[in-house]
Amino acid sequence: MNQKKTKIISYWILAGPPLILFLSVILFPILFSLIISLSNWSGSGSLQWVGLKNYIEIIHDRIFFHGLRNNLLIVAISVLGQIPLGFVLAYILYRKIVQREKFFETMIFLPITISPVVIAILWNQIFSTSGLYTSIIRKISNNPRYVVSIFENQSLAIIPILFVILWMYTGMYMVMYLANLQKISPSILEAAEIDGASESQILLHIIFPFMQGVIMTTTIFAITGSLKSFDLIYAMTGGGPAHFTEVIAIYMYTNTFKYYKYGFGSAVSIIIVLLSVGLIFLLQILSRRLDRKYS
Amino acid sequence: MLQSKNLWKIFSYFVMILFSILTIGPLLWLLYSSFKPHAAIVRSPLAFPSGFYVENYIRSWRLGKLGIYFLNSIIYATVPTIITVFFAMSSGYAFSKFHFRSSHVLYGIYLTGLLVTVHSVIVPLFILETRIGIDNTRLGVIIPYIAFALPFQIFLSTSYIKGIPDSLEEAALIDGASYLAIFMKIIIPVATPIIATMTIFTFLSNWNEFILVLTLTSRVAIRSLPVGINSFAGGMSRDYGLQFAALVVGTAPMIVFYLFFHEQLAKGFSAGVSKE
Numbered sequence: 001m002n003q004k005k006t007k008i009i010s011y012w013i014l015a016g017p018p019l020i021l022f023l024s025v026i027l028f029p030i031l032f033s034l035i036i037s038l039s040n041w042s043g044s045g046s047l048q049w050v051g052l053k054n055y056i057e058i059i060h061d062r063i064f065f066h067g068l069r070n071n072l073l074i075v076a077i078s079v080l081g082q083i084p085l086g087f088v089l090a091y092i093l094y095r096k097i098v099q100r101e102k103f104f105e106t107m108i109f110l111p112i113t114i115s116p117v118v119i120a121i122l123w124n125q126i127f128s129t130s131g132l133y134t135s136i137i138r139k140i141s142n143n144p145r146y147v148v149s150i151f152e153n154q155s156l157a158i159i160p161i162l163f164v165i166l167w168m169y170t171g172m173y174m175v176m177y178l179a180n181l182q183k184i185s186p187s188i189l190e191a192a193e194i195d196g197a198s199e200s201q202i203l204l205h206i207i208f209p210f211m212q213g214v215i216m217t218t219t220i221f222a223i224t225g226s227l228k229s230f231d232l233i234y235a236m237t238g239g240g241p242a243h244f245t246e247v248i249a250i251y252m253y254t255n256t257f258k259y260y261k262y263g264f265g266s267a268v269s270i271i272i273v274l275l276s277v278g279l280i281f282l283l284q285i286l287s288r289r290l291d292r293k294y295s
Numbered sequence: 296m297l298q299s300k301n302l303w304k305i306f307s308y309f310v311m312i313l314f315s316i317l318t319i320g321p322l323l324w325l326l327y328s329s330f331k332p333h334a335a336i337v338r339s340p341l342a343f344p345s346g347f348y349v350e351n352y353i354r355s356w357r358l359g360k361l362g363i364y365f366l367n368s369i370i371y372a373t374v375p376t377i378i379t380v381f382f383a384m385s386s387g388y389a390f391s392k393f394h395f396r397s398s399h400v401l402y403g404i405y406l407t408g409l410l411v412t413v414h415s416v417i418v419p420l421f422i423l424e425t426r427i428g429i430d431n432t433r434l435g436v437i438i439p440y441i442a443f444a445l446p447f448q449i450f451l452s453t454s455y456i457k458g459i460p461d462s463l464e465e466a467a468l469i470d471g472a473s474y475l476a477i478f479m480k481i482i483i484p485v486a487t488p489i490i491a492t493m494t495i496f497t498f499l500s501n502w503n504e505f506i507l508v509l510t511l512t513s514r515v516a517i518r519s520l521p522v523g524i525n526s527f528a529g530g531m532s533r534d535y536g537l538q539f540a541a542l543v544v545g546t547a548p549m550i551v552f553y554l555f556f557h558e559q560l561a562k563g564f565s566a567g568v569s570k571e
Contacts, residue, residue: 025439036419098304111318121538130535
């Protein structure tokens, strides 16, 4: 009895303090966020209930939908760009197809360690009129007046940002895949090679099935990460010009902290959470379908 | 057969070299441009500097108050990291070795927390901090840093501690050691590898964090380096030389950090998705 009591007390000494901190910073604010999203609170004064008015206003806002579209493009470049590319890069390093693989691994992973804000300002400079990219294109094309004008196009302005995102985060997936590939027993691959299996057969029949679970997990990471994208775009364009590069997180931030529409901003936050839960749910249904097809 | 192998090789070198150029090129350009005065950068962006113009560094450090930001970044990267790792270890021990029914529930709550983004709680968090009066203080930054790092770190620590054999703990219990003594004297020393990984990983993400500091603070004296550097992007400075120097100050520590802890950092990124 006494023994059991000390066990319980020890348990709560170990797990209690972090739990209190976690619940008060995350769980409590989320519930609070739900409540504010049903009001038109402006940060001071009393709450005034407006029901679903904020949500209705959001789904009638064209800026929100442009932001959503940009977000979905970021999801697409992450899931269809970073993940396959990261896999291919990891595979090349794993199979030692190139020499100096440590050097290449370092170069691809390095951008991850740099602050997104620094990356954003740096690439902004590269694309600017006196930037690295602009100058090189001017030299190559022999056109001293060349400028990057893509940011002025409403539907294309997001492309340079997608490029930076692809460059910046692919290394993260590469490292995850590489670590897991290294767990495959080399004897299986040797046996397959002796049996005369080609590179693509090894990839398709041995490596791919082994990595399926990992690919699934990284895809979930990619989706939640994409919906969160804020830092890079905030520092690179701030969502501008004229909301062309806006994403939902920036839309939320501007409405809340610039226009003091706390209720409206909270509603946008809730939508971000619902979207990421929904996308992950969709992904799980898709992968279950895929599993059934395989077996 | 030979042909397809060669094609693979050519393709592989092509992507690897392309990525390397994309990483080295911008960083190299940034570094040497930071030693050129503004006018020289605008006039000939590609040219190497004619001398070592260190004025950019001196002025951006002073004008941009980078010293204060740097100090704050060090505080925000170290203090919450130490607490996070300690909390994650204690929770991990509780969840993996005590076998209580509540441990599954609590562990589940943390795992769901992985899905919660900073953005979805930032508004109420900001209000909450204003009410308690810890907005615009270092404490108000440190607490959320710990809370947001916990889910992933607990995920790592729990799965690691699960792998530590129960016999170690049982022997100590028979010898009359308390649970807390076991935690400090057995679990922590045995878990050193994962502690190293967790520390480096958390340190890096705290160092680069941006939105929490941006929204929860407005006083220069408690803001961090990314927020400080961001002010160079806006109206504060149209001087590219100053901006580049500030960017180098923001980048260099992490590149040095990366070169030192490269292996552990890669482990941290891969640990979370490992297939058992």
